[in-house]
Each structure stands twice: as C-alpha cells, then as structure tokens.
Amino acid sequence: MEMENKPEEEALTIKASLTCIDLENSDLHQSAALLKQACLDSGFFYVINHGIREELKDEAFEQSKKFFGLPMEEKMKVLRNEKYRGYSPLYDQLLDPINQVRGDCKEGFTIGNEGPKYGPHLDKPFYSPNIWPNPDVLPGWRETMEEYYQEALRVCRSIARIMALALDLDAGYFDTPEMLGNPIADMILFHYEGISDPSHGIYACGAHCDFGMLSLLATDGVMGLQICKNKDVKPQKWEYVPSIKGAYIVNLGDLLERWSNGLFKSTLHRVLGNGQARYSIPLFVKPSPECVIECLPTCQSENNLPKYPAIKCSTFLSQHYKAAHAHHKKT
Template sequence: MEKSILNEKIITEETTVPAKSKLSILNCIDLSSSNIHKSVSSLKQACLDSGFFYVVNHGISQEFMEEVFAQSKRFFDLPLEEKMKVLRNEKHRGYTPILDELLDPEKQINGDYKEGYYIGVEVPEGEVGSEKPFYGPNVWPSKDLLPGWRETMEKYHSEALVSKEVARIIALALDLDGDFFDKPEMLGEPIATLRLLHYEGARHISGSVSDTEKGIYGAGAHTDYGLITLLATDDVWGLQICKDKDANPQIWEAVAPQKGAFIVNLGDMLERWSNGIFRSTLHRVLGNGQERYSIAYFVEPSHECLVECLPSCKSENNPPKFPPIQCSTYLTQRYKDTHTDLSAYQKQMI
C-alpha cells in the first residue's frame, strides 16, 4: 500500500477522496531539515514525477495562517457592491469577480466559478519601478470597512518569500549553484503576487458544483506562469492535477489538503529554464458545492529577466525547446489571454 509521511501523519490510498478521483501521493520537503541531499533528492523526484509537492516547517506559523484565512473570508463576505469598489486595475491589483478568469476556453462554457483578490509588490506611485507592469501601489479595501486587513496581507506577502528557500533547492536539483535564482535579475527583485481565492458554496451560485461534461469548473485546467507557486488551502477538497498534460485521455488525480503545509507546483518559466526536464503541471479545481478558500503565492522573476534554456539542460542531442522570452512580456500576454477585458466592467457600470 502506498503511503507518504507528512508531519507524522500517514496519507494512504484509504484517505477519503472525492468520488471518481484517484489520490495523488506527493513527496514532502521539510525546510527545517539539515539533510540537504535528502531534500534535493526528494524534490527532484517530485519535479520529475508530478511537478507538485508539499512543503512543511516553512517558518510561517499556523496561528498567522489562520488569521490570513479569516481576513480573506472577511473580504469575500462583503456585499458585491463593496467588493466592486476595489475591482482589479490594469496592474492586476484588487478584486476579480466570479467568471472574470477563463483558463480553459476549449472546455469551459463560462469563466471560472471563483472570485479572487490580487496583491503584489507595493511600489508607491512615482517611485522607480512603479510604471512597470505588475508593480505599483496595491488596491486596498477601506480601513473603516476592514481594519487591520492591509497589515495582515502585507505581512503575509513578505513572509511568503520563504519560497526563495524552495527555489534554492530547485537550483541544486538542476545541478546549479544554490543561489542561482537569487540573482537581482531573477528573484532578487521578483514579481511576487499574492492571490486570495474563494469558491462559493451551493447556497450562493449554481456553478459552485462543477460538471466537466457541461464545461463548468471552479478553475479551468491550466499551468501557472512563473517559477513556482505556494498554495495554502482550507480542508475542502477540489484541487486536481494531471501529471502528463499531453496524454489523451488526460488522467486527473486529487491532491489532499494538508493543514500546516504548502502545496507547491512548478510554473511555465521553470519548464522553459529546464528545457522541459521539470514540467509545469496542468491543474484545475472542481467545486463540490462547499465553500472553499485558498491562498496562492506566485513567485516570478524580475521584469527584465530573460528566461532561456539553462546550459546544463541542453546538448547537441537535446537543443532548446523554447525560444528565450522576457518575463514581463510572457506574464502580460498570459494575463491578457485569461482575464476579462476591464472595459467590459466599465460598460456595466455606466
């Protein structure tokens, strides 16, 4: 019987899994471990197998995580008219309504049945860098409406940069120096984006129960865009992964939510850097009628970073599979492809 030990808890195939889903058994990386060789080996195996793994003992307390989730719920509990006052702007800061994002247009009849909130690197208007895409001032709810909300989210945005520790292990797994991704043009000045997510329950909207035959999804199948993503979730199931995105038919496996752990997955830029050795993994969210909250932290390199095949990942018999591309160019196009044009909301408000 397959099993994986996570914080002394054994996950087995007998774990309660949503109907018609196979449980994906993921490796677990302990950031407090002094055995770096074991961590590198375990992470490399996870990257080659599924592109998803758990990270524990990451240094962010469970008490604080619960506060972040509580504050997230406070925002999403607001009336829609209040949330629309902080609608996302052209820098992708602020609120994203239900159906705003369409991740899998070939299979979805509408957008994703989720709402979200983007928070990025805070760069005050007029300061160097504030004119760049994905940089600038954040959009915040009124302090009178949600006192302490901004402070909690800013603290979490800062603490989640523990993700750089994961990037160092990934570098070693690719036979690079451990500080490879720490360079200023890479994660020295990252585009680090926090996104709060809420999938509504059945008492709110009919689309909260997914139906793959009818093209209704909590979040359509997609890969993430950057280097890695750290995901914290509540205890409600919904996340599924497809280890081989080129398979036909695709095989989907459920990922178990784990208290105190981050679920980490690889993004498109890492696939490009590694020449497909480490692949960004297709994933989706299926709603089951229960309310579900999650918090994603997208770790992407600096705007000017040129993402191209690493020397250690190419050879005469294995030439680069992807052309070089600048990080901000790639991100801008992906966001444009998947989000509703803001002019559509402006017309609704007239």
C-alpha cells in the first residue's frame, strides 16, 4: 500500500516552473513566442503588468469572503438557478466522478455575461441575468464584482491577441463579434475548505480540464492548485502552481485545444485543501454561442489534417454542460 501511494506523495512536493508573460511588453511577437512555448509545455502560464489595480482585486476578494461568511440561510436566498448563476453550496460539483467519493469541498458564486438586452441571443442558454445578494446585506458588493468582471475580461482579450500571434494569425483574429466580441464568460468566486485526501477520493476540487477557450485565475496566495502536464502518463505526476504576487495564472481549455488541432493542450488540474481557508476568482472565457470552432488553417499541414470536425460553440458547450449535469445528478 505504501508503494502505491509513494508517487502521489512525492508529487506533492514538486512546484511547477511556468512562463511569465508581460502584457506591457511592446514586442508582441516576443511575447507570442514565449506564450506558444508555454502552451506547448504545460498549457499554464502567468501574466504580469495586466493593468488590474491591486486595490480592486483586494476588494473583490474581501467582498467574496464577506459573502461566504454569511449565514447559510442568507446564501441560499441566491441559490443557483437553472443557468447556474448564483450560489453553489459545498459538494455541489463533482468534476472527477471516477476518483471522487463525494463532490468538491468548495462553495461558489457564479456571475456571467448577461448578453444583449434585445435580439436573437436573448434566449440563448449561455446568457442570463445575474443573481445578486441583497445590497442591504452586502452594500457595494455588486458594483465591485461588476467592475472586476469587466477588468478581468479586458485582460483575457489582451491575452487572446497574443494567443492569435502564437497561432500564426493576425493579432485581431479573435476580436470579431462572433468570437470574443460578446463572449460567454463566467466568473466564479470560490471558497475551499477542509483537508483533501486523494487516497480516499476527497478533494477540494477534483481533477479536470477546463472546457472553454482560456481561464484567468486570481488566488489569495494559499497553496492548493496542482497541474498534471501529461495526463496520459501513469502514475500521474502532480505539481503545485505557486502564486506570484501581482500575477494572474492563465490556462487553456478543451475548446482551444480543438481549435488548434491539438497543438495546444488543455491541461489536467485540481485543488488540494490543507485545512486552511482558500479563496480564488477565475474567469472562464468562451466565444459567442454562434461561433463555429474548426481547425485553424495555420495548425494544418499535409501531415497534420484536421483531427476534429467543425462544431458550433453552443453545441460543444451544451455537450459538456450536459455531461457535467449528469455527474451532478448521480451525487
């Protein structure tokens, strides 16, 4: 039994070494080369000089802690709706049903793009009015989160311009209305607690790959996030991703792996709890529902034909949401 656990225990002491992308670097092609290598190596990297005020980020975390510190009856007043906006209690999400004995030991609160007020996108399943806590209970909470959301989305669009260059496309390739002009973008406030025990299937957040385009993650500095750079190698090697003050962690999702014809990989990751409260705020970005995801021409060659058929973004995401919902129903 000790021999079986040894690879896991050894992996917990390792820290990942990730590339750092400076968003103020005037040499975009240099940044693109660094980003491309990061996407080939691990699918995770840091960004610095992003322009988000540290005071705004600190206020978002402070307001997040205030919400999760409310009595349960108050939090349940904004329980997630059918479009998953609002509060998700502990154990509500099960990301790794094969290895987890119960849902993630985390609670969350989702805020998303409300979409156009009029027009064909109004009834799409990926846009929805947000649910907000009572302003009398949490004054200024909504205003802080809305400002932080827009700033995080701005940074993601900046990263997408460098990503386009890394894929040998024009910098503005992803700027079109059907791509990131009106994206599906969900920001989730997370509060993790408890002690994880992988040998018994207990995790703060189970192992998974994000299924969007890219994710922008802010953490409170408490260690817990781990990545597995090669999910097909057994036993899996897990590495901690340290937080760097002033930097954001970025990772790729399944959708971008498909878009890049498998050139860039969506990386397996998870969170382990050590008994210390941990907070994070990721923004998960996908293109608009009508965007057609097909292998980029710059990722094709005579020896590297398209591995995936073209698919509408809404169809791709619906398949993933349905699978996640099926796992939830089993718990």
